[in-house]
Amino acid sequence: MRRPRSRTAAILRKELLHIRRDTRSLIVAVLMPVALLLIYGYGVSSDIKNIRLGVADWSDTRESRELIGAFTNSGYFRVVRRSDRYQDLHRALDRREIGVALIVPTGFARDLARGRPVRVQMLVDGTDPNTATVASGYADGIIQSRSAALGREWAVRHGQPFPRGAPPIDARVRVLYNENLRSADFLVPGLIAVILAMTSALLTSGTIAGERERGTIEQLVASPLRARELVLGKIAAYSLISFVNVLLVVLVGTLLFQAPLRGSLLLLMLASAVFLMAALGQGLMLSARMPTQQTAITAALMTTMVPSVLLSGFYFPISSMPLPIQWFTAIIPAKYFMVITRGIFLKGVGLPELWPQLVMLALYSLLILSAGMRAFKKTL
């Protein structure tokens, strides 16, 4: 008599008992993702202040001083150097004495008065792409709001809008989808992906290796239990914890860090479920392959933390990586999930835009789970 479903259920129940009995680990498992989000969220996303600004004011007029004043009054920038020479500012950037240079052209006030848009040049120190992105975002916001104010002044004075519909000041630095100039908006959805990748793989990495260490695996192998049933039963048990993690992390991200959730929560949950299969499956596969619990856990950390932080597009845009590395990122599930979380959170997009990522995640889950089943078979 074959009752595969009841065997899978037996594994599921047993794993839930293990989890329930080990209260301390359960608390760690549930709180770790939230703790990580808090640490990373506050550590990484707290808005960058006091960016050192270098200024070349070739216009030296009331209007140009107002623009520079807008920078300093924002609280984000502090003018630490003034020079009329472009090279001075450039060198200061090279030496990291300033983070951003602002150059106001000679004709700034004159052109504005004639109703001609002016171009303000910004130089941003790109060695820290994260800070650079945030800094250019701020600068962009400040210039836009200054520009809008000038436009209103023009309209009041001349009784008509600024000519040619152009904004009076043209700033070329832009940060897409983060118009609030809040880095948390951008970081939190990515962090959710990174944290879930790490903690989920960690959860399952100990289970099969642990059974091997304790000797209980022998009894399982001697029973009619199939690899498929073992893997699915364990995944089912741990996905319950991981799903609680998803909910908590999304909750903390939206309530505490106020990341905007513009898209469908339902789609986010669905995508999370698919992603969890991939991450939990990765941990389980390692657990079946590694000789001890310790090595399995270490392997899970190494194969999730480093790639999902560095190669998923979380910090560094994948498009700016060398081509071979770009290809390599294709096998990192966090990469696809990050596109999904950012898409749902920031752009509010749905299935029509995100299905390719979802398909990739589903494919990855299937592959990794069947690899886990094969790996367990080998220990027979």
Next chain:
Amino acid sequence: MMPPAIACVDLVRRFGTFTAVDRITLQAHVGSVFGFLGPNGSGKSTTIRMLCGLLAPTSGQAIVDGIDVARDPESVKRRIGYMSQKFSLYEDLTVRENLEFYGGIYGIGRRGRRARIDETLERTDLTDNPDTLVRELSVGVRQRLALGGALLHRPRILFLDEPTSGVDPISRRRFWSLIHELTAEGATILVTTHYMDEAEQCDRIALIRSGKLVADGSPADLKRELMPWPILSIDCANPFEALDIIARTPGVRDAALYGVHIHAVVEDTAVADALRTALEASGHAVYRIEGVAATLEDVFVAAAEGDADA
């Protein structure tokens, strides 16, 4: 005659260049207790693993309950109960939860499971503590529970790998009365042990040394075949020193300490007089010398040292 419950022919298992099991052939009949004896590392567990379908043999054939294990290990697994040498229950689960789990992975339906578990608890004498966590149980109780786990799906054939090691004598006796109860109901049990009193209780025993079968038969057969010489039990002063004198006395084939006595394998019981003279001449008071029946331990020690075929 019924086909044997367990049979293997020329079973070999190599790990690299090391031959763990070297052409073992044996048969266990339905309803019997088959004892598997041998020093640690002699290949007992490896043989059991092959019989249970956990390990593929390098060559040879194993047939359990009429099924070729190599051809259909999963069918064999459904029909047998296995208790591994390493304790393999979940310590953070209770007695009942462990049995529930075994019931689940052996595909016993939820409805029938409860009754089956109660019956197993009863049978293994665990009705007092079904809700105790396993880690709080003594070794003897744990081993009974492990047996219960192996019994739950009512297998006809049981493989018990050192089920009583580290278990106190009273628990061991209880364990063995359960074994006899099961065979009386028709089950076949293959058991490994280091205890001679347990070996005496087997219907048939196989002695294995360095992966090779040394002897195979009923305890009485083995004593007769492997110990054709009489044995003298000698009680004297300073047995430790006396051992050397005894071993050098003509007519003595072998001598070994046996508790506080010395067991000497002799060619003829008449050597007793020569022994008494030799011992007293060297200043060892002799309290008693008498002929004794060979025990399995005598056989086992002789076989394990490689003197059995001398």
